[in-house]
Amino acid sequence: MGLDNYRRLANDPVFWNSLWVTVEYVVVNIGVQTVAALLIAVLMHRLTRSTVLRGIVLAPYLVANVVAGIVWLWILDTQLGIGNEVLKWLGIEPVAFFGDEDWAIPTIALVNVWRHMGYTALLLFAGLQTIPNTLYEAAQVDGAGEWRMFRSITLPLLRPIIGLVMIITVIGSFQVFDTVSVTTDGKPGNATNVLQLYIYDLAFGRFQFGYASAISVALMLLLAAVTVVQYRLTRAGRTDLD
Numbered sequence: 001m002g003l004d005n006y007r008r009l010a011n012d013p014v015f016w017n018s019l020w021v022t023v024e025y026v027v028v029n030i031g032v033q034t035v036a037a038l039l040i041a042v043l044m045h046r047l048t049r050s051t052v053l054r055g056i057v058l059a060p061y062l063v064a065n066v067v068a069g070i071v072w073l074w075i076l077d078t079q080l081g082i083g084n085e086v087l088k089w090l091g092i093e094p095v096a097f098f099g100d101e102d103w104a105i106p107t108i109a110l111v112n113v114w115r116h117m118g119y120t121a122l123l124l125f126a127g128l129q130t131i132p133n134t135l136y137e138a139a140q141v142d143g144a145g146e147w148r149m150f151r152s153i154t155l156p157l158l159r160p161i162i163g164l165v166m167i168i169t170v171i172g173s174f175q176v177f178d179t180v181s182v183t184t185d186g187k188p189g190n191a192t193n194v195l196q197l198y199i200y201d202l203a204f205g206r207f208q209f210g211y212a213s214a215i216s217v218a219l220m221l222l223l224a225a226v227t228v229v230q231y232r233l234t235r236a237g238r239t240d241l242d
Contacts, residue, residue, distance in 0.1 A: 005214035017190050018198040026173040028109035037117045041124035057118040069182040072111045098183050101191040127161030163234025
């Protein structure tokens, strides 16, 4: 009881494995999602601001996590999935996306990238609206190309928004549960046994509520520390527009 749960946590190999698996998921999910969302947001800002296009980009976010997980589980099924049928047609051997230890976490991460990147892109797109068009017009007069304007104008001025968006998405990614639950349930082995799934199993599978609560507190402290570090590194509270 009490501090004993934290002593147990420090010596629990399953907890440390779950933490590592969760961190792996977060790195893949946030890395790909941020880059893809930023690209989509910039393209919408520089090329078109169509409301219809924004609706299409946001559409995957409207699909429930459980539904998205089940649909992709079917698409990527080793025997019957259309994804593996396409691989066969290309002359590539079928891949057990959800059943292979090396593929499972990246696959789950990319499924959630597909679902969330439209929402993230719209948050970044909203941030792009705060950048005055006169800056781009002046840069064009000076002969700057799109890449130079992106590097010298867009990225520096969008930095606070990117910082805040990353804080939100990192916190959300550490809480991944439903997609894992409906696709792999922590398998194969403990390769996808993320922290939230481990906490759920301890609390409602083994009724070890005290230990599950201790891990929840540890996760909260970890997220608080990560948030502070992100906030300071990205200087999310300050903008170069002032």
